[in-house]
Amino acid sequence: MTRVPLFAVLLLVAPEPRGVGAAEPLTIGSPAPELKIRTWVKGDPVTGIEKGKVYVVEFWGTACAPCIKCMPHMSELQRQHKDVVFACLCDEKEKDVRDFVAKHDKNMGFRVGWDEKGRMWTAWMGAAGHEGIPTAFVVDATGTIAWIGHPAEMDEPLQRIREGKYDPRVAVIALRFQKARKEAFRAENERLDRGNRLAVQVEKLVLEKRAAEAVTLVDEAIRKEPAERVWYGQMKLQALVADPKLADRALEYGTELAGAASARAHQDRPTSQVLLHIAGLLSAPLGDAPPDPRCCDLAIEIIKQAREVARQEQDSGERDQIEFRLHADAQLAHVFASKGEYAKAVAHAETALKAFRTATPPPSWTNNKQLRQNMEGWAKQLEESLEEFKKKAATRERR
Template identity: 30%
Template sequence: MRTRIPATALIAIGLSVCAQAARLDLGQAPPPVRVARWIKAPVKPTGPPRIRIVGFFSSWSAPSNQALPVLAQVARKHAKLVTIEMISVYEKSSGAADTSYYKTVAAFVKQRAALMPYAVGVDDPKGAMANAWLEASGERGVPTSFIIGRNGKIVWIGHTMMLDTVMDEIVSGKFDFATYRKERKEQMEAEEKEYRLLKRFNELQQSGRYREAVAELDRIAKAQPEYGRRMVLVRFNLLLKSDEKAAYTYGRELLNGELKDQSGMLWLMARMLLDETPGLVRPDYKLALDLSQRSADLTKHNDANILTALAYAHFKLGHVDKAIEIQERAIPIGDANPQIPER
């Protein structure tokens, strides 16, 4: 029923993993919604109490963008039953006094008005809403949503992409709260176990000791091969920061081996080479080209983000005409799928 962002994915994009006991859980009353600014203010509903959905997203997050059509469908399908408040969190800022991202979020919402027919607010630079809701409940990614029942208690916490399915179950009376509560407890315990396994590794990579982090990761993978297979992107990312030559050799191995049919993973690797990993001395743009080309082939050249990466790789290699040709093909695909974030 739920899709959670695993610790491995957070580490791959440079975020730390913290374990803490959840202070906000199912069956409890939620904290108040206190945003720094409303981009679209909530309208107080009339009539009997409604089901509330309080969700969290980031304007830069591809999964948040991809969830917008789901939210729009829920808002329209259950217009007389629910109220929705979406809060922008984890936006990019230069510090606790920087509120420039308010304008970024406002522009984001204006551009996607048809996909956001509900109240939208912005968290403050200190992350008050993220702390009170996401971190307090043990969540650590976006998009995440909370469903609050008519009795004012939290009945569901999970990935926003699941909202349509869960709301249908709730409205039809088929939602099994006891089973879901048990599943969530088991999932949280599994993630706590994962945190303990990664604790030493996380300390090393957070302190910039990337070579030691790779060695620790290899130790974990040797002891638990299945877990090691889940960490290949993380290993590639760390090698880029510590041993470029080894990273490019490893990248070729992944491209020709276990990731050869995984378009999303290949695209992420290409992005790491193209613009996501600062400080590369000799970026292997030919590898980036091959990664994005394979990813584009797997998606039948019908994904705007992947085509943009392919165009950028050609540009980096000096193939300007080819880059323009591919980018021009990507534009109408992106226009036809507004949930795809602009680059």
């Protein structure tokens, strides 16, 4: 959930969701900001970040469904790690926070603080450039930010941070990837806004019987953004068709546009498959160069995202969905093997092979002999890789 704190309403002109006097940019490896809460709605007060202790500082909202959903999980983590200081903060009206805690008390086995005037939001969330909740920050025993992310993904990092065995490099890669996604989504939204504004302008001109002006307007837009030719071209066609004097041009352009759209449709693939392909390029370099461990970590994050995207791709066919599930786990197996994590490689390879053997083949498999042979060959190669992973995993355990 993305929310805007009340204090941010006065700061809409700012490029980032930060208040005046906000903290320096905050990320993994940064010293933790101060933790000053005057009003604790539940639990013992926390007076600040003390060296030698591990802290979880989480931001949530009373109307945030994902926040409410993960509260039992947060409670379980606090129960498991009694030495960790959980501080879950909300900057809504104090009465609203108290009423919520009273209603959901049995699911909130952790401290709850009222973030008066959103000061902690500014110092933590604003400084880190985060807007979505729930978001948790884990502070290690040195007072350093060791992890930032969704509380549902915090189990393993928190355990390793407590043990002093945590390597923050993977978390840094994951955080950078999420920020890159955020910027890409922002750019995509801006692109859609430009197109939608153009559509409104074209419609207005067409209704005013100024179709020729609309055509000129769209031509200029296509000149600036040729990648949008198919989308913007539909607006141009709308204008051409609206003016009988432009009928010949409409026919010619309509034919051209339909051809371009058809070619584009055949070239495009579901986003999940594109992401999987990118992950493959990262984790399996062309030639004999070994994969960079950091690239493998990034590949894992991208495959995770590809899985989420695949769940939302309702338009992709049954074959695409099945093949994606198989290849995602197979690729994760090879990535973990590249990292030397053979136990995880074995688990993912076995998952992929089990899915392949138990899945009901779509008609495109059963009716296509070559495709069926290709999939059987793929499974055989993965079985060979699995045996290799098992041997290396056993060797690693004996050391």
